Amino acid sequence: MRQLYHFNGGVHPPQHKDQSTIDPIRIPPLPEKLIIPLHQHIGSSAKALVQPGERVLKGQMIGQPEGHVSSAIHAPTSGKILSVGMEPVPHPSGLDALCVILEPDGLEEWIERVPLDPEMDPGTMRTKLKDAGVVGLGGAVFPSFIKLNPGSKNKVRTLILNGAECEPYITCDDLLMRERAFEIAEGAKLMQRLLGAEEVVLGIEDNKPLAIEAMKSAGGMEVVAVPTVYPGGGAKQLIKVLTGVEVPAGERSTDLGVQCFNVATAASVYRAIRLGEPVLSRIVTITGNVAQPGNYEALIGTPVDHLIRQAGALPGSSGAIMGGPMMGIDLPSTHVPVVKAMNCVIVKSEALFPKALDPMPCIRCARCAESCPAELQPQELYWFAKAKNFGKAQEYALFDCIECGCCSYVCPSHIPLVQYYRYAKSEIWAQEREKKASDLARLRHEFRVERMERDKREKAERLAQKSAQAKEL
């Protein structure tokens, strides 16, 4: 038996998971239009490879990775490109982003799929993963090929697969593990090889017995039931629970010999390498105020309202959340596309999510600190953020905050603490950007002055030389 470790705090919000696990993963009908953002990952946006009017095949690359940290985007089905332009997307910034609009032709005509040699050279395999658009499907969407490169110095001992799924309502990983344990296990093998990891450990919260059973019978890794406590599925928390290692903010877990991936990412690694299929779809939980909550294998770019219609929209809905109720974001509308980061959409209603109560003053009860998995003092951070004392906030480790929301969840004064931290962080970033910009301007100015002086100097030297030559003649 593996020894499990404990992280500080955490909370036990009501699960609301049962309603969306009644049915197997559902396949929705093709929507009329797919809206495919070119920037669905951390790093730089992919560059559009298609023009309006062009016909594309299922699996064809339509966005090329650009720069070091980037990932490819593919046509999720065959059809015609209608346009390439700015559209509303599900992103915390709330800004529109460049999207390819694809009209499916219903033929599902594939590109030629070439299964790859699982024993191929690791460097080439990583490039293939980059070109297959494989990114972290747990929500962080960091390009996987980078995380699968331990570098020459580091030795990764443990590859951790994250099947904890700690947020209420979300069940997409649960269903994936129940139904596609084989894909996950095969993907894990490939990842283990790329990392040279000695062991593969899969952490699943003990509220998912069916998933645990399925994964155990798939074999190839150690399946560990971890206690159900939010945010036990946070990468840092899961690493702590399974290995006892605490990854400090701003450091990479690889440097400490651990690497962590979501189970759905493992499945897409399998598909990319063994089947030659890039990431074209993902499982999304549609739940909340709908008649039949459930999980859908949705093509990337499927409008969310198309899925909500499948699940049966109910009256009294008031917007939707992408992600879980603890860390999710408001969707600008339900006419935004499914993206690689979207694990769940919760349709809101007044009954499910009553309005927040008016905040009262902080009574310093420290319940927030007791619940904080990052072991911060949220009440102090709140105080400094509110007073705009950003220096102090940083001193009290503001940037170690993972925005899990536990502190707000337990605060008896109903203070929206996390909002204060987000605000403080964005202010600090803005200040830093400004400082950088002004530093850059100063540098440019100095450089210009320097160049003008150099020019002058050189001119003077040339003149001097000329006159010297003239004298010699």
Add this chain to the structure above:
Amino acid sequence: MNSPYITRSPSVTEIMVKVLAALIPAIAADVWFFGPAVLVTLALASVTALVLEAFMLRLRGRPVKPFLMDGSALLTAWLLGLSIPPMAPWWLIVTGTAFAIVIAKHLYGGLGSNPFNPAMVGYAVLIISFPVQMTQWLAPASIAQSHLDFSSILDYMFFHALPANTGLDALTSATPLDTLKTQLHLDKSMDAIMSLPIYGTIGGKWMAAAYLAGGLYLLQQKIVSWHVPVSFIGTIAILSGALHLVDPAHYASPLFQLASGATMIGAFFILTDPVTGPTTPKGKLLFASGAGFLTYVIRLHGGYPDGVAFAVLLMNICVPLIDAYTQPPVFGKKK
């Protein structure tokens, strides 16, 4: 709206209501030993607190209802009311409460911003300004030489009138802690002191037990953490135990120290006030053991019979410092 979209917190009101409920055993014991005058004191303190709270909220332009409903003013009133001698004159009660609510709480910024425990500020002001009235405790029913009926008590509290043939001395007695101090000054031995009639009553022990019961309920409900009561009680027990071992003739037993005066109410209800205490676990330990030390020293050498109130206020001053120096290391940055 923004994540998290859900909360589960008990509200401030719920917390305060539980603390108030935890005081009920002590109030019951108080009434049992000292009679219904205790209830009059509490009622008067409560009304004064609520009226002044509402008035101050209006003055400061704050919403009156949610803040009045938070229960914090009521709690201050009860804690102060329980520290004032039963049968204290009405103006004493009103003055103390007014100081607590208007000066100690609202002039310092209201709920959450006051550095000093309001009830203890009220108490300190009273005991400094009116030492006589504040130390005239109604003698426990069992040892009182004469007895007043309820209407005479009201007469005394509100009109300062006593029935013709009763003197105040016959009704009141010094508290056990007070008696101990005076008698030790008179060079009496501990054995002789402890055989005085005041120590024959078990009132003090029952009161302490009642506070302890309420405190255990608060611990069980996770309203207070163990750090403060354990460290406060432990410090007093260790200090008094050590001295008692060395010189039992001059130092009362630890059990006496724990069962007397405000030790228990202090441990569970006063030092645990979150607003005026530190927030870190280590800080709580330090804060409460500091208060325990000061309480004991004041009991031994101070000019006042009990030291809890002053100990609390002195430690309140240190809270920002304690918090700043006891910040626990964050995740991933330990050692």
